[in-house]
Amino acid sequence: MKITGYNIRKYTWHMDRALGDANSPGGSGTWQAGSILSIETDEGITGVSLGGNDYVGALFPVIEGQDPRGNIGLWKKMMDFVFKGGNEGEANAAISAIDIALWDLKAKIADQPLWKLLGASEPRTKAYASGIGLNLTDDEIFAFYSRMADRGIDGGKLKVGLDMEADLRRIGIMNECLQRVTSRPMLTIDSNEYWSPKQAIRHISEIEKHFDITWVEEPARRWDYDGLRLVSQNVKAAVATGENINDLGDFYALIANEAIDIVEVGSNATGITGARQVANMAYAFELPVALMNCPGEFMAPLGAALPNHLALEVVDPFREPCFTTDNYIEDGWIHMGDTPGLGLIVDEEKLAAIEVDEVVRPEGVSWPFPRREGAGLYQVPPTPEEVVWK
Ligand SMILES: [Mg+2]
Known part of the structure; x- marks a missing residue:
């Protein structure tokens, strides 16, 4: 062939x-x-x-x-x-x-379905809920984590970093929703490299007076192993990072410098081959791996096959406009079917309706996310006008 x-x-x-x-x-x-x-x-x-x-x-x-x-x-x-x-x-x-x-x-x-080819013994991997919603209102936060709790998901991640009062209030809402599934949900927070290490320690320590936080994601710059280690050593929560680095060599520097407690890989870590290398290296150091969000949870077969996989990030905006994936979420787990391969099926009719020769971004669409004013220096809370997206 x-x-x-x-x-x-x-x-x-x-x-x-x-x-x-x-x-x-x-x-x-x-x-x-x-x-x-x-x-x-x-x-x-x-x-x-x-x-x-x-x-x-x-x-x-x-x-x-x-x-x-x-x-x-x-x-x-x-x-x-x-x-x-x-x-x-x-x-x-x-x-x-x-x-x-x-x-x-x-x-x-x-x-064979890919989960089986990769060596998974069961066609499932655990999910956690992630709103990616600093732009969501308190009511929308409540609705999102409630929907996820309805699917049995007992862990959640919240975007934080710009406003302590809002962060505490919104973590409380997430916690309340997920407590419908378990009395002690896995609560995690993500500040997307907005803080300096010392800012991170102050902010996280304050949050930890009120909540038991499982991990803090990208609390300092992606490459700053001294800073990430400092955070890890000075808060109770684990430091999770990796979504913006690429391969085994990048991850090795963090692991060797004790700057990472939860290893986050996704489809961009040079693919499934690279993500498995990183996960296996992490396994040698007793570090869990958490897979990043992906449309239709199409990386779930990889999660099922990693012996140290903790949970895959699940977001629910409409991101599957022209394909389906052979999985569903129930009781907090992503369950996969027997479709050969990834289980990703392209809907040719839907694709034809939205296909373009070249991608042209409409005016005003901000991409990629730029780094925000004050990052690493001082916090600039969002204005009411800024978070209106509808
Ligand atoms: Mg993140």
Whole structure:
């Protein structure tokens, strides 16, 4: 079997709500752009992944004509290809998407669901709720975590960092909702690198007078292992980080410097191959892994197969405009079916209706999230006007 071609289909749509954090408390608006990468073979079997960008064209000659079943070897060839320029940005996103599509392909060739091919003994992985909602009102926070509690989810993450009084009040709302599932929910907070390490310690210590916090996410800059270690050593909560770093080498620096307690990986850690490497390294240090949010929870098969996986972040704006995934959430777990591969099925009719040749961002859409004024220096609370997104 040989890889013969690839296809990237880009699309735009509107989510049913905006997402917001400490750096963009008003959110990015509801407009979104996405893409689906397909990798084709001479035997008619196609691997798919979400993501994929123009850099795939530069990488494709590396895998063209190769047997897709040698996917880890192909991952190595791609990593070697970007050696000098570095595995960053568009190159990292392209490697990640290709790697995931190759795993999908490999599982389809084996006629197995990916969770089984990866070695999971059960088709499920635990979920936690994440509103990504600094832009949400208290009532909307209540509605979101209530919906998640209805699905049996007993852990939640809240965006914080700009306003202590609001943070305490809103954590209380999340806690109240999740207590419908368990008396002591797993409460976590995320400040998206807005604080300096000392600001983080002061803010988190105050929160910990009122709540038992399981982890604090990105309490300092992603690369600041001294700062992250300082936070870890001075609050009760674990330090979780990793969503904005790329590969094994990046994570090794944090682990070796005792700057990370919960290892967060996602589809962008050079794909499933890279995420497994990071998770296995973490396992050697008795560190749990938590998978980042992903549309349709399409990385759930990976979570099921990691022996140290804690929970996968679940968000619920409308992010599946042209595909379905073979899973559902019940009793706090993501349960997967037996569809071969990732279980990601493209709806050709829906895709055709929203497909674009090139993505053109509408005026006023803020992307990527810029770093907010005052970051690392002083806190700038959101104004009422800023958080209006409807
Ligand atoms: Mg985060």
